[in-house]
Amino acid sequence: MPVQHKTVLNDFLNRVNYINIYLLPYNNNAQILAALARNGRRFQRLTGKGLMKRNIIREAKRLHIRRQHIIYLATNQIWNMVSTTFQRNRFNTLAENANHINRTMNDANNNTLDRISQITMPQATNNLYEANFFNGTSFP
Numbered sequence: 001m002p003v004q005h006k007t008v009l010n011d012f013l014n015r016v017n018y019i020n021i022y023l024l025p026y027n028n029n030a031q032i033l034a035a036l037a038r039n040g041r042r043f044q045r046l047t048g049k050g051l052m053k054r055n056i057i058r059e060a061k062r063l064h065i066r067r068q069h070i071i072y073l074a075t076n077q078i079w080n081m082v083s084t085t086f087q088r089n090r091f092n093t094l095a096e097n098a099n100h101i102n103r104t105m106n107d108a109n110n111n112t113l114d115r116i117s118q119i120t121m122p123q124a125t126n127n128l129y130e131a132n133f134f135n136g137t138s139f140p
Helices: 002-014 030-037 048-064 069-083 085-117 126-137
Strands: none
Touching: 002 069, 030 085, 048 069, 069 126
């Protein structure tokens, strides 16, 4: 690592507020975190290190550090060398809980779509709009 990067990294690590780094996102609420990780039918798989990196990015902005490489190095340094096993486990557990919520929701949605696709009987309706909505439109 170049000396300049090492100097900027060490300066950042000395100035960072570690209380902010170790705060769990959304007050440790996996439901909110899972909802924010979803984008339609797809969801972003979360990791504990990724959640901590969000806090490090916020601290970097506060300290006017914009270089992504420094943020990357700081994340690795804090995750691997500074944080305790207990702190890492808290972030990992939150990420796993949010991922579990999203997987469960995704499985339920897929199950519903599978059951809908298996409906072969035309649905009884009272008007053309309902017939087209429930039974699809046939094109000649």
